[in-house]
Amino acid sequence: MSRTINLKRGYNIPITGAAEKAIAGESNNPIRFGVKPVDFPGLTPKLEVKSGDRIKAGTPLFHDKNRPEIKFTSPVSGVVISVERGERRRILEVVIERSGNDYIDFGKTDPAFLSREKITERLLMSGLWPAVRQRPYHVIAKPGDQPKSIFISGFDTSPLAPDFDFIMENLPAPMFKTGISAIAKLTDGKVNIVLKKGAPKPPLPDNVDAVEISYFSGPHPAGNVGIHIHHLDPVNKGEVVWYINLQDVIAIGNLFGQGIYKPERLIALTGSEVINPQYYKGLSGGSVAPMIRDNIRSWNLRYISGNVLTGTKINADGYLGYYDSQVTVIPEGDKYEFFGWALPGTDKLSFSKTFLSSLFPKKMFKPDTNFHGGERAFVVTGQYEKVLPMDIYPMQLIKAIITEDIDLMENLGIYEVAEEDFALCEFICPSKIEIQSIIRNGLDLMIKEMS
Amino acid sequence: MNSLRKKLDKIKLHFEEGGKLSKLRSVFEGFEAFLFVSDRVTVKGSHIRDNIDLKRTMIIVVLALVPALLFGAYNTGLQHFRSIGVDAALLQAFWFGFLRILPLIIVSYVVGLGIEFIAAQIRGHEINEGFLVTGLLIPLIMPIDVPLWMLALGTAFAVILGKEVFGGTGMNVFNPALLARAFVFFSYPGWMTGDNVWTEGLTKGQNIIDGFSGATPLSMCTLGNTADLPSFMEMFIGTIPGSVGETSTVAILIGALILILTGTGSWKIIVSVFGGGLLMGLLLNAISANTYMELPFYYHFVMGGFAFGAVFMATDPVSGAQTEKGKWIYGFMIGILSILFRVLNPAYPEGVMLAILFMNIFAPLIDHFVVQSNIRRRLRRAEITIGNKSLTHETSMY
Numbered sequence: 146m147s148r149t150i151n152l153k154r155g156y157n158i159p160i161t162g163a164a165e166k167a168i169a170g171e172s173n174n175p176i177r178f179g180v181k182p183v184d185f186p187g188l189t190p191k192l193e194v195k196s197g198d199r200i201k202a203g204t205p206l207f208h209d210k211n212r213p214e215i216k217f218t219s220p221v222s223g224v225v226i227s228v229e230r231g232e233r234r235r236i237l238e239v240v241i242e243r244s245g246n247d248y249i250d251f252g253k254t255d256p257a258f259l260s261r262e263k264i265t266e267r268l269l270m271s272g273l274w275p276a277v278r279q280r281p282y283h284v285i286a287k288p289g290d291q292p293k294s295i296f297i298s299g300f301d302t303s304p305l306a307p308d309f310d311f312i313m314e315n316l317p318a319p320m321f322k323t324g325i326s327a328i329a330k331l332t333d334g335k336v337n338i339v340l341k342k343g344a345p346k347p348p349l350p351d352n353v354d355a356v357e358i359s360y361f362s363g364p365h366p367a368g369n370v371g372i373h374i375h376h377l378d379p380v381n382k383g384e385v386v387w388y389i390n391l392q393d394v395i396a397i398g399n400l401f402g403q404g405i406y407k408p409e410r411l412i413a414l415t416g417s418e419v420i421n422p423q424y425y426k427g428l429s430g431g432s433v434a435p436m437i438r439d440n441i442r443s444w445n446l447r448y449i450s451g452n453v454l455t456g457t458k459i460n461a462d463g464y465l466g467y468y469d470s471q472v473t474v475i476p477e478g479d480k481y482e483f484f485g486w487a488l489p490g491t492d493k494l495s496f497s498k499t500f501l502s503s504l505f506p507k508k509m510f511k512p513d514t515n516f517h518g519g520e521r522a523f524v525v526t527g528q529y530e531k532v533l534p535m536d537i538y539p540m541q542l543i544k545a546i547i548t549e550d551i552d553l554m555e556n557l558g559i560y561e562v563a564e565e566d567f568a569l570c571e572f573i574c575p576s577k578i579e580i581q582s583i584i585r586n587g588l589d590l591m592i593k594e595m596s
Numbered sequence: 597m598n599s600l601r602k603k604l605d606k607i608k609l610h611f612e613e614g615g616k617l618s619k620l621r622s623v624f625e626g627f628e629a630f631l632f633v634s635d636r637v638t639v640k641g642s643h644i645r646d647n648i649d650l651k652r653t654m655i656i657v658v659l660a661l662v663p664a665l666l667f668g669a670y671n672t673g674l675q676h677f678r679s680i681g682v683d684a685a686l687l688q689a690f691w692f693g694f695l696r697i698l699p700l701i702i703v704s705y706v707v708g709l710g711i712e713f714i715a716a717q718i719r720g721h722e723i724n725e726g727f728l729v730t731g732l733l734i735p736l737i738m739p740i741d742v743p744l745w746m747l748a749l750g751t752a753f754a755v756i757l758g759k760e761v762f763g764g765t766g767m768n769v770f771n772p773a774l775l776a777r778a779f780v781f782f783s784y785p786g787w788m789t790g791d792n793v794w795t796e797g798l799t800k801g802q803n804i805i806d807g808f809s810g811a812t813p814l815s816m817c818t819l820g821n822t823a824d825l826p827s828f829m830e831m832f833i834g835t836i837p838g839s840v841g842e843t844s845t846v847a848i849l850i851g852a853l854i855l856i857l858t859g860t861g862s863w864k865i866i867v868s869v870f871g872g873g874l875l876m877g878l879l880l881n882a883i884s885a886n887t888y889m890e891l892p893f894y895y896h897f898v899m900g901g902f903a904f905g906a907v908f909m910a911t912d913p914v915s916g917a918q919t920e921k922g923k924w925i926y927g928f929m930i931g932i933l934s935i936l937f938r939v940l941n942p943a944y945p946e947g948v949m950l951a952i953l954f955m956n957i958f959a960p961l962i963d964h965f966v967v968q969s970n971i972r973r974r975l976r977r978a979e980i981t982i983g984n985k986s987l988t989h990e991t992s993m994y
Contacts, residue, residue: 158644381978453643475644478637481601485633486651493647499656499858500647516636518649519629519722522766525653526918527862536974540918541967556971564641571642575653576766581641 149342150376152363152534156496156569158304160453161509162473164413164422166311173425175432178221179229179238179464180206184457185275187284187589190217190236198225203249203271203406206239215285218272220408220428222247238464241430253404256327257352264330268397271406275467276393277331280371280380282588283563286387294334294378296388300341300361302368303452303568307413307470309391310344311424315411318348320398327401328389329353339373347391363534371566375535380560392470396429412465416449416474417511418442427465433472434462441474447514449473454568455581478515486518496532496573521576529580532569537562539570543580546587551594559587604628622716626723654728656860660851661732661908664841667834669693671843672740674835676796681805693740696796697840700735703744707751708734715760726765726772726914727755733773733908736841737901737949738780739793746784750776770956771915774949781949789945791815794837812837814900814938814945822887831898842904845897852907861911864920865927869906872931873897880939888939896935905934905948915956919966926962930955 182190189210194200200223205216223243231237251271256264265288268274279286286292300309329336335357338347342362349356359377361367370388380386389397392410399407408429414436415422425436433448449456450466453473457466465472490500494510502508529539537558545553564581571580610617611624628634629651638645673689673696684692708727716723734751754776759768781788791811792798798810813825813836826836834844842848855861877893884890896902910916910930917926930951937947944950 160644379977381974447637447643449643456643458643473643479635481632481635483600483632485647486649487655490647494644495647497646497648497652497859499652499860512644514637514643515633515645516638517633517645517647518651519634519636521650521722521724522764524650524726524766524914526913526916527920527923530920536970538919538967538970541963556974557967558974568642572644573646573648575646575648575650577645577649579641 147358147360148377149360149362151342152361152367152372154531154534155302155364155366156532156573157302157364158453158494158496158512158569158572159507159509160304160417160494161511162416162419162422162475163305164307164415164424166308167423168315168411169423169425169436171426173435174427175435176243177226177432177434177462177464178219178223178241178243178428178430179432180217180219180241180430181238181464181466182207182217182236183238184467185217185285186585187282187592192228192236192239194225194239196225196227199223200225200241201247201249203251205272206241207236209285212287214269214288215274216269216272217275218406220406220430240464248405248407251400251404251406254401256323256330256401259327259330259401261330264327264401267400268327271400273393273397273400273406273408276389276396276408277387278389280374280386280388280563281560282592283371283565284588284592286385290385290387292332292334292385292387294337294386295328295332296337296339296370296374296377296386297328297391297394298339298368298370298373298388299347299391300339300344300368302363302365303454304365305413305415305471305473306368306452307411307424309341312392312411312470313345313347316347317395317398320395320402322348322350322398323402324394324396324398325356326350326353327397328394329355331387335378337373337377339370339377341368366532366566366569367534369563369566371561371563372534375537375561382555382560384560390468390470410470412436412469413471414440414474415471416453418446418474418476429465429467429469431465432462433459433465436472437461437474443476445477445479447475447477449475453512454572455565476511476513478513480515482515496569497528497575516577518575518577520578523576523578525575528573528575529567529570532573533566535561535566539567542587543567543578543583546583546590549590551591554587554591559591563588601632604631619717622721622723623713626713626716629722650725651728653860654725656854656858657729657908658732660854660860661729661736661841663847663850664736664844664904664908665697665732666690667844667847668736668840669697671834671836672696672796672840675794675810675837679795679798679805679808679810680803681808693796696740697735699744700738700740700742700747700840701732703747704734704751705731707748708755711752711755711760715764719764721764724765726759730754730772730776734776737773737777737839737904739788740796740840741793741799742780742787746780746787747776749783750780753779766914768914770953771909771912774909774953774956777949778953789815791837794839810837812900812945817888817891817899817938818942818945820887822891825895828895828898831895839901839904842901845903848903848907852903855907855911861907862913862916862923862927864923865911865916866906868924868927869910869931869934870897872928872933873902873906873935874931875928876932876935880935896938900938900946901948902934905952906931909948909952910955915959917959917962917966919963922959922962922966926955926959929958 190207209215396408542557672693677684758775933951
């Protein structure tokens with residue numbers, strides 16, 4: 146049984162710089178890699194290596210202090226060259242210089258013959274467990290939980306996102322199938338693969354009947370896994386749903402099919418300031434410097450691991466985030482604009498129809514990072530609802546979080562949301578409220594209250 | 597622009613913490629933000645932001661008010677010249693009225709913005725743009741002859757007790773502009789009712805020609821004098837006595853169009869206010885116990901402040917219902933109550949102001965019920981799943 150859900154609410158931000166469907170040559174492989182504890186909300190890392198250590202692909206770099214079994218490992222073999230720290234000695238990234246080709250051997254086994262416990266154990270050891278995340282709270286899953294289902298989103302609707310049709314075409318089918326068989330063992334429920342309406346089915350193993358394919362259509366955030374869960378198998382209080390990025394399924398396949406930790410993925414280099422936006426074959430944690438070298442138009446740029454709505458700001462020689470398969474480069478917007486708010490605005494990007502640019506619905510924009518205003522109290526109503534295709538009252542939920550009303554947050558659906566689902570609300574907000582931070586604070590507060 | 601920017605940067609120092617003019621920081625920032633959109637960039641969350649901000653939102657509402665304002669200026673002149681029996685040209689009437697309205701606008705803005713600046717400085721906030729709209733709304737819903745000190749008092753009352761004590765723009769319970777009107781209405785009823793206040797100069801009574809009454813259609817109706825009403829078309833166009841900006845339904849509808857096309861005002865509220873008015877009007881027509889009730893229902897839309905209230909007052913997002921379902925109920929109730937108060941309450945010829953203020957109180961309650969239904973839906977969903985689970989659990993036991 147496959148379901149099709151057509152969503153109307155949402156917004157595809159019309160910006161230039163999507164990646165061409167071409168894969169760059171191997172010469173762009175980075176030398177440096179970084180694994181960043183800050184990619185994982187709520188994590189307190191405990192280092193297992195120090196600067197100068199010789200490591201293999203799959204060697205643990207640090208683990209979760211509260212759950213030591215959750216390891217974070219190196220994607221390549223080489224030498225740890227530094228541990229970068231920020232305020233209060235918080236670990237920002239562990240930097241590795243690649244050399245050699247040594248892998249820790251986790252053992253090559255058909256997951257069909259492994260128990261759930263064995264599969265969990267191997268994911269934990271290899272550093273792939275963090276790829277499994279959960280609702281509620283949008284954090285790394287608890288290994289002991291019984292998820293009622295697992296979701297894999299097979300498309301991405303965020304701005305300039307990688308084209309999953311292209312990723313599917315280049316999918317190493319055997320590894321993907323192995324990954325799915327392993328994942329199917331982690332739940333007694335369904336493995337839901339959600340595709341864009343009309344997309345071809347991915348390669349699936351024959352002996353797994355728990356997989357269910359569903360189709361979604363509509364503007365962003367129709368590709369967000371949170372939206373899929375909300376419509377197909379919503380999370381009620383006390384329930385847990387897990388989800389895994391599509392490209393991490395391949396990494397899980399590599400673990401069981403080849404016995405190694407190899408988080409390979411196609412990475413889309415995007416953004417208006419990239420001369421030649423295209424795809425790169427790479428690993429999670431790779432430095433973005435090689436793809437950006439001689440490939441940008443101007444100075445004073447914002448480099449983002451991920452997309453413009455939810456990505457993380459990085460340096461020009463920063464590293465791709467654990468969950469990201471996209472790098473975006475856009476201009477910084479640190480300049481004043483004379484009477485900017487009063488101009489007719491034929492070239493101003495806006496979801497609202499208050500600028501003349503709304504008369505040209507096909508127009509594409511090159512947005513910068515300007516804040517376009519100052520923070521205010523909530524004034525305008527009925528806007529967030531237009532870009533959130535969930536049966537949730539966004540403004541009421543946000544206010545409940547601000548006032549730390551736990552019961553109300555629970556009643557209004559805090560268990561079903563993640564900051565990424567509210568990214569568009571933040572983008573369109575005329576009061577410039579930092580909604581994603583508020584949602585994250587709410588989720589963190591719930592974790593604290595419930596533990 | 598660049599030289600202006602440089603000058604601003606130069607004097608900016610004095611207004612920062614510790615500078616000799618730091619007490620005027622929020623004033624400076626207000627003007628700076630007025631002239632230049634800041635160079636601030638995103639730090640966390642979404643890296644790009646929509647170009648819209650509250651200034652843009654408010655300026656669109658101000659733009660939507662311009663037709664009503666221009667017509668109000670013309671009509672003020674027109675009514676004045678009619679009262680002294682002079683046949684004035686369009687521009688002459690407009691200019692005369694414009695000069696009479698200008699002091700009202702200036703007083704409203706100076707008093708209101710002054711208080712906002714002080715409040716922003718005390719709180720350490722940036723100046724909020726809400727008063728850009730309120731400051732223009734207040735003169736448009738006053739009679740032209742209202743004394744300026746009364747206007748100033750009403751404005752101060754509305755801003756301080758209606759808004760700032762609740763925490764400023766976004767936190768107020770009542771529509772501030774209506775609160776200013778209500779203040780003047782209840783404190784100085786002589787200046788807000790009767791036949792004389794609506795026409796410039798009539799209160800002084802000089803050079804008035806015999807037979808000129810200056811009565812508004814609403815006060816005629818309250819007295820049961822529906823026979824002498826101006827024609828529907830005349831009331832629709834707005835060449836009748838009334839508050840400065842409320843008389844021309846045409847001008848207000850142009851404003852409504854701007855609000856709806858730009859998505860700035862809720863079309864749901866506008867439509868449902870008219871819907872509620874329509875229903876109540878039809879109901880009264882069906883009862884027809886007196887001449888006012890017999891008045892064709894569609895007359896209500898062009899008389900008094902009904903259209904103005906529906907388009908510019910009921911759509912205030914802060915004091916109105918905030919949920920989309922709630923907006924339908926909220927608007928509909930305003931429509932019903934406006935006509936009900938108008939026709940059945942002899943004390944107040946106009947019912948729109950009270951209807952909206954009354955529904956401002958109930959808006960949170962309406963939203964509460966709408967949100968509760970969402971909460972119940974979520975709880976029911978949970979019960980169903982838990983129910984299924986216990987079922988499978990039991991079957992597996994046997």
